[in-house]
Amino acid sequence: MDNFQFCNPVNIVFGKGQISRLNKLVPANTKIMLAYGGGSIFKNGVYDQVKDALEGYNLIEFGGIEPNPHYETLMKAVEIVKDEKIGFILAVGGGSVLDGVKFIAAAAHWDGEDPWEFLTNRKLLASSAVPLGSVLTLPATGSEMNSTAVVTRVSTQEKMAFASPAVLPKFSILDPTVVFSLPEKQVANGVVDAFVHVLEQYLTYPVNAQIQDRFAESILITLLEEGPKVLADRNDYDAAANFMWAATMALNGLIGVGVPQDWATHMIGHELTAYYEIDHARTLAIVLPGIMQVKRKNKREKLLQYGERVWGITTGSEDERMDAAIRKTVEFFESFGIPTKLSAYGVGEDFIPVICDRFRQRGLTGIGERGDLTIEQMAELLYLQK
């Protein structure tokens, strides 16, 4: 096991009816920005619950944060936060609203020229931010319990991440009943997103980290078992609760301590979203099987362990077992109506050299847990998934 530091102070308030406790969590003596997305919270009743719980609070609303939140939109909120001297931002939404709010919170305290700097330059840390909290409406990204955010700059078709302890939510309310009204596509995306988050921290090389491995497998198995139940019956509270807690645990840092991490799937996937606006989870479902195939030698031990412990694959040669593990993963994604080939999304092969050039221009020579996934292999895996 590698050395590590782990500190996750996010206060998780989990369960049905918990939104009513907002007035015990949000500071009373300051101006609050209530930030949300495209309006689903008006349909599922969450907006009303939030407003009821915060009656008497000084609220300023900022709606319209889009999926893959846009820098351009968020900068408008930054101005409001500064002008209105907002003291707390409450994100009500899914991962995009949360990520957007993290950016707004940090950008409002940024004293450099342009807050985009702390996304493009990993050496710059957004060390201060307006305090924030969240009411999660979509289990998927884990943003409710971590310090990371991903923002898209439309003008340059860039999708970039930043991380800072300053943007850890003070609290996140996870009420599984929000799942009841989710469309099938969002459930499917959420399950696949969480599943890939786990694999990015697990499917690397072994460092004898038993707790991390077994916790990761626990989350994968829970998603495998509970995901289809949620899809089949959106009103199954227990299935929704297990899905929701699994998605949070998938990316709150715990399973990633002391182990190598990959994240190549996310890096390549972000480009697919930035260029073609393919849903984040779907880009992961496209890229990951390609990486599993191209990097099967690198990932041999963990791929075999994954096959055995998660899918029960115990017979056949090593190659056959690895093939079976990859095939099972693809079948799982596709069983949720998520295709794993670029062509299914109308993306042609001509896209592949463009993406590779992009990584080349950024000076990246190798990514992944060993830093040896080359730009040539990136092309190779994308051709596999064409």
Next chain:
Amino acid sequence: MDNFQFCNPVNIVFGKGQISRLNKLVPANTKIMLAYGGGSIFKNGVYDQVKDALEGYNLIEFGGIEPNPHYETLMKAVEIVKDEKIGFILAVGGGSVLDGVKFIAAAAHWDGEDPWEFLTNRKLLASSAVPLGSVLTLPATGSEMNSTAVVTRVSTQEKMAFASPAVLPKFSILDPTVVFSLPEKQVANGVVDAFVHVLEQYLTYPVNAQIQDRFAESILITLLEEGPKVLADRNDYDAAANFMWAATMALNGLIGVGVPQDWATHMIGHELTAYYEIDHARTLAIVLPGIMQVKRKNKREKLLQYGERVWGITTGSEDERMDAAIRKTVEFFESFGIPTKLSAYGVGEDFIPVICDRFRQRGLTGIGERGDLTIEQMAELLYLQK
């Protein structure tokens, strides 16, 4: 899954060589109490490492905190903390030193008559405490990442617990190399202590909490597999690291969220320690098999799940499988040289009515996850373990 709140802000600094980072974790501008136990830290080099890391700090030492830390000893430290205006307490030791420091820290801020109040009266919360941190020297109790402490009052032969967010360590350094010099008995106690902590939160009744169940099973399996490795070769760093992280995860709150909890084993075990000074872990190894037996109907589903997922018991009638799960647990404890019968510790049957009377006097009618383990059943299970 039941509703829950979870917030654990302890900063875990894990790995070899991490003690040298103490000067980045302990505040520099205040007087520090360095608290420890019977002196093992002088033999294993931890004391020197701590002193080196804190060179130039204003340190006041307080040694001699005994196993099952004594209220009487700790109150001496409380006086020093008050007189010397100590601003931070660093616990260097195992669970007893940590628990002792939590008591000292809270008692020093207590403005009631006698700090013993917040142990005997669960309605009184120690809401303020001197900030504290720890360097863990013995994986076992999980105290390094939770808000609980257990203190023994010698004069009344009472062993009582309290919990408060105020006594959560600001940080805990977990360097697995401390395991290298542990005597066999302490490793055995540590493994069994952590194992029972998990079972107290797991072996109840099912509430469809998949992540919690699987995480609990992950820790149990890790302890099963890694414990014997540590015992066989104390210098196996990876085994020590897995054992250490498993013991911390066993009682940091995570596996207990949203699920019923038992703790009857601990409540009864504490009496055994208070009266006979039997090591804490050993009292658990005595009491738990009795509770598993007496409460087998109550715990049926989870006992079967435990047998199957942890011990691979899949054949036989339900009763046979439950018997096998209990037997495997007993064999596991005994394989570490820890007897599970009272007689092995020189405790006679005459002790049993004394204990039962004690619970009766405190007005307890039923304990355990359903509050239905009666005082009569307590006697029954102790006679089973005589």
